[in-house]
Amino acid sequence: MVRRSDIVKLVIGLFALISGAVAAKADTKAGTDAWSRGDYVVAVEEWRQPALEGDAEAQFHLGQAYRLGRGVKTDLNTALDWYRKAAAQGHIQAGDNCGHLLHYQKKYNEALPFLIASSDRGEPRAQYLLATELFNGVNIEKDWIRAYAMMTRAASAGIAPASRSLALMDQYIPAEQRQAGILRARALDQSADGARGAQVDGLALDSRSRESVTLAPVSMGVAVSAKRASDTVADEEWRIQLGAFSHAANAKKLWTKIAKDIPRLATMKPILKSDGALTRLQAGPFASKADAEAICKKLKASGQPCLTLSAS
Numbered sequence: 001m002v003r004r005s006d007i008v009k010l011v012i013g014l015f016a017l018i019s020g021a022v023a024a025k026a027d028t029k030a031g032t033d034a035w036s037r038g039d040y041v042v043a044v045e046e047w048r049q050p051a052l053e054g055d056a057e058a059q060f061h062l063g064q065a066y067r068l069g070r071g072v073k074t075d076l077n078t079a080l081d082w083y084r085k086a087a088a089q090g091h092i093q094a095g096d097n098c099g100h101l102l103h104y105q106k107k108y109n110e111a112l113p114f115l116i117a118s119s120d121r122g123e124p125r126a127q128y129l130l131a132t133e134l135f136n137g138v139n140i141e142k143d144w145i146r147a148y149a150m151m152t153r154a155a156s157a158g159i160a161p162a163s164r165s166l167a168l169m170d171q172y173i174p175a176e177q178r179q180a181g182i183l184r185a186r187a188l189d190q191s192a193d194g195a196r197g198a199q200v201d202g203l204a205l206d207s208r209s210r211e212s213v214t215l216a217p218v219s220m221g222v223a224v225s226a227k228r229a230s231d232t233v234a235d236e237e238w239r240i241q242l243g244a245f246s247h248a249a250n251a252k253k254l255w256t257k258i259a260k261d262i263p264r265l266a267t268m269k270p271i272l273k274s275d276g277a278l279t280r281l282q283a284g285p286f287a288s289k290a291d292a293e294a295i296c297k298k299l300k301a302s303g304q305p306c307l308t309l310s311a312s
Contacts, residue, residue: 028058035061040071051082059086060094067101076101087114096123103129108139119150122189124157131162135169144173148181153188155278156244156307163244163278170246189305238292239271239284241307242299248272251281258304264295282309 031046044065050058063082066075080101086094099114112133118126127150133140134147148169154162170178242258245251255270271282286292289308296306 028055028061031058031061035070040065042071044071051085054085054089056086056089056091056094059083059089060091060097063094063097067097076105080105092121096126099126100129108133112140122153124154124159124162127151127157128154128159128162128165132165135165144169145177145180145184148173148178149184149188152182152185152244156185156241156280156305158280158309166244166278167246186303186305190300238286238289239282239309240286240292240296240299241309242281242283243305244278244280246278248274248279251279255281255283258299261302262295262298 027046027050031043031050034040034046035043044062047058047061047065051062059082063079063086065071066079066082068074080098083094083098083101087098095114096118099111099118102108102111102114112130115126115130115133119130131147131150131154134143134150136142148166151162151166151169155166173181243251243254245254251272252270259266259268259270265283268283271284273280273282284292286295292308296308299306
């Protein structure tokens with residue numbers, strides 16, 4: 001028979017547990033607010049206790065602080081420890097950073113599982129690193145088709161070293177394997193949508209701005225900026241990107257074909273952006289992210305890769 005006193009104890013215990021979780025979240029938010037103001041020491045102090053109590057978001061933030069040397073002395077090993085703790089609880093960006101940092105530390109066997117998981121979700125920096133490994137075939141079995149596919153995706157996402165690496169790959173990988181890689185890249189783009197939908201993104205924190213974040217992977221020395229996910233962002237225009245090409249003529253040829261199939265695009269002019277190695281085909285502007293994604297969805301349904309980008 002359940003006694004009334006036991007029920008009271010259970011209720012009190014549950015209340016204490018819930019109150020503790022709410023307090024941890026409050027401390028985490030206070031740390032985030034302090035970081036946004038540039039009060040890094042205060043932010044670290046606010047995050048430490050929730051992180052020790054197992055709050056994944058606070059653990060990720062502490063990893064960021066130790067990696068960047070803000071509020072604490074730079075310590076990549078401590079950063080990695082906090083990233084691992086957060087990643088073990090399913091924090092997506094902590095897992096991404098584990099892969100980048102382990103690769104930077106030349107702990108390739110430990111890095112590869114993280115890089116593979118991130119690449120499957122379409123994370124471009126991880127795709128760049130994994131493509132490099134697959135091309136060299138030193139720490140993982142060589143696979144030039146898969147390497148070319150992932151490098152193509154990373155280059156299309158605007159990773160500058162990936163564009164240069166793709167141009168070098170063209171000199172070594174046979175044409176038939178490059179073509180197979182392009183087809184694989186399209187499949188990767190479609191499968192990444194499903195992988196992203198099955199996971200929950202964590203909060204990236206590396207900027208004083210509330211609107212944008214900058215993740216600077218130390219393994220590459222490349223900063224990749226991204227806007228917070230929202231359907232409409234004030235004072236911005238959205239574009240779609242349809243591919244990256246070694247020859248601008250091929251980009252123009254694809255545009256001619258796509259514009260015929262999608263009447264909405266026929267009213268726009270193509271935007272060709274070249275970094276010297278590749279020409280990226282883009283179109284826009286769209287008034288909102290949702291508007292751009294609707295067009296991308298139609299294109300992907302027909303087998304055409306498409307990315308949504310902020311024009312700012």
